[in-house]
Amino acid sequence: MSVTSEADVLVIGGGIIGLCSAYFLLKERTRVFVVEQNEIWSDSSGANAGTVAVQNKISGLQPLALMSVDLWRQMQSDEQLDLGFRQVGGLRVAMGGDQVRELQQGWSAQAEQELSLRWLEQDDLKKFASWLGPDVNAAVYCPADSQSIPLKAGPALRKAVEQQGGFVQARTTVIDIEPSGDSVLVTTDQPGRIRCRHLVVAAGPWAKCLVRCLGIDLPVSVDVNMLSITEPVGLLMDRVVTHVLGILSLKQYPNGTCMIGGGWQGQGGFDSNTKELDYQNLIHNIRLAASVVPGLRNVNLVRSWAGFEPVMPDALPCLGCLPGHPNIWIATGARGGYSLGPAQGKLISEMVLGKALSLEGTAAFDPGRTF
Numbered sequence: 057m058s059v060t061s062e063a064d065v066l067v068i069g070g071g072i073i074g075l076c077s078a079y080f081l082l083k084e085r086t087r088v089f090v091v092e093q094n095e096i097w098s099d100s101s102g103a104n105a106g107t108v109a110v111q112n113k114i115s116g117l118q119p120l121a122l123m124s125v126d127l128w129r130q131m132q133s134d135e136q137l138d139l140g141f142r143q144v145g146g147l148r149v150a151m152g153g154d155q156v157r158e159l160q161q162g163w164s165a166q167a168e169q170e171l172s173l174r175w176l177e178q179d180d181l182k183k184f185a186s187w188l189g190p191d192v193n194a195a196v197y198c199p200a201d202s203q204s205i206p207l208k209a210g211p212a213l214r215k216a217v218e219q220q221g222g223f224v225q226a227r228t229t230v231i232d233i234e235p236s237g238d239s240v241l242v243t244t245d246q247p248g249r250i251r252c253r254h255l256v257v258a259a260g261p262w263a264k265c266l267v268r269c270l271g272i273d274l275p276v277s278v279d280v281n282m283l284s285i286t287e288p289v290g291l292l293m294d295r296v297v298t299h300v301l302g303i304l305s306l307k308q309y310p311n312g313t314c315m316i317g318g319g320w321q322g323q324g325g326f327d328s329n330t331k332e333l334d335y336q337n338l339i340h341n342i343r344l345a346a347s348v349v350p351g352l353r354n355v356n357l358v359r360s361w362a363g364f365e366p367v368m369p370d371a372l373p374c375l376g377c378l379p380g381h382p383n384i385w386i387a388t389g390a391r392g393g394y395s396l397g398p399a400q401g402k403l404i405s406e407m408v409l410g411k412a413l414s415l416e417g418t419a420a421f422d423p424g425r426t427f
Contacts (some may be wrong), residue, residue: 060248063089063223065408066240068230068266069258070094071101073318073387073426074384075213078403079131079282082220084409089250090217091228093262097210100260101394103331103363105317106209107285108202108395109146111166111173112298116372116420117390118169120399123415125200127398137216140208140309143319146201146296147185149192149304149348156194159300173198187293189350201296203307206394221348233269254408255384258401259368261326263388272378275427276366276389278326281319281340281346284360288312292351304344314352322362331362334407367391368427374406375400375421385422 065076070092078088092098096418108128110121125143132141150159156177167173176184177194184197193392218224225246232243233255240255254382257263264274289312297306304318321340325329338360346352368389378384385408387400399415406413 061089061250063087065089065251065256066091066242066250066254067258069262070096070100070207070214070224070226071258071260072213072397073078073400073404074256074258075210075217076398077258077387077404078192078217078222079213079220080221080402080405081408082217084405084411088217088222089252090224091230091244092224092226093229093259095226096214096224097206100364100366102206103283103361104394105305105307105315106140106204106296106394107296107307107317108141108204109198109296109298109305109392110200110229110403111148111196111198112302114371115165115169116370117392118166119415119417120373120390120396121392121419123199123402124396124399125202125295127402128202128204134210135216137212138208139212141202141204141279142204143202144295145197145199146298147195147197148298148300149188149195150300151191151193151347155193159196162300168319171198172200178400184270185293185295187267187349187351191347193326196206197295201298203296208245209427210387212269219329233266233384235270235384240383240385243409244250253383256404256408257384257386258388258404261364263288263386265379267386270378270381270384272305272336274374276368276374279319279365279367280322280324280362281317281365282322282333282341282360282362284316284338284342284357286314286316286352287356287358289355292355293349297348299344299348304330304341306345306349313358316341317339318344324362326364331364333360333362344412365391365393370427373400373421374423375418376423379424391396395402
């Protein structure tokens with residue numbers, strides 16, 4: 057099969073990491089192609105809750121999360137991209153003595169990392185967030201916690217990539233990856249092949265399938281996270297809300313709709329490519345949300361759905377050069393990967409171009425690490 061297209065960098069994946077990788081590469085005058093097997097932004101990124109929080113991340117991800125918040129803000133303000141991004145601050149809540157103690161431990165550890173935080177309980181908490189329910193005994197406020205609107209972010213990023221000269225093609229499935237000297241030949245289900253100097257695999261859970269043809273077994277598992285959106289209502293909450301146990305995320309968008317998430321698991325899985333609701337788990341998710349923010353009790357749900365989230369065993373990203381393949385790069389597998397997408401895209405672009413990295417400690421994300 058003949059080579060019909062050539063690029064400096066081919067990015068596989070039209071979600072948050074793939075589009076951000078392309079976006080930052082194009083700023084360095086790199087010729088970039090993006091291919092996506094489905095519609096652009098139609099899988100994990102498009103099915104996301106839009107939480108861009110810092111304090112709900114494990115310690116190994118917090119520097120990456122802070123970097124990402126800065127990039128979300130810069131892209132929205134400096135680059136004039138309408139990502140629906142708002143840095144509203146966030147509350148991480150605890151309900152009951154055991155949860156409060158766990159929240160205190162996390163607060164102390166994060167304070168040592170110089171993360172700006174404020175402990176709230178009793179009267180201080182009531183004054184700060186009167187809309188929280190009486191079951192919430194304590195909370196930690198983090199001004200860096202933010203939110204975005206996935207339905208806005210996807211189209212805005214695609215437009216930005218194309219306006220900078222990037223080529224974006226949906227409905228293009230990669231069939232084979234063949235290293236060829238100092239380049240890579242990629243075969244898709246479209247006529248011809250693509251030759252690129254560098255290949256970036258940013259295909260979420262599908263990255264595991266793509267690198268298998270290179271003899272690499274990527275130990276990524278896939279969660280089936282459920283989400284719900286309400287009808288538009290008056291102001292119920294003015295902060296992002298997360299839970300100390302990692303079982304709830306809440307936010308209200310400017311149009312009045314409220315997004316309810318928290319990683320409650322649906323049915324199905326990656327192997328069967330099915331994402332179905334588990335109604336028992338969904339009920340628990342909604343009840344918890346209404347307990348934390350009682351104003352939700354009389355609000356109608358409009359829709360609930362499920363989406364995949366790829367997660368490495370240590371919840372850190374698989375980010376960097378694939379072992380034995382100096383011009384094939386991968387970015388996937390971080391828990392909370394949507395919020396971390398801009399930072400992962402920025403770092404991959406720097407790695408590909410051989411530039412100094414914007415973040416220290418990326419060795420912990422090495423795709424060749426053992427578990």
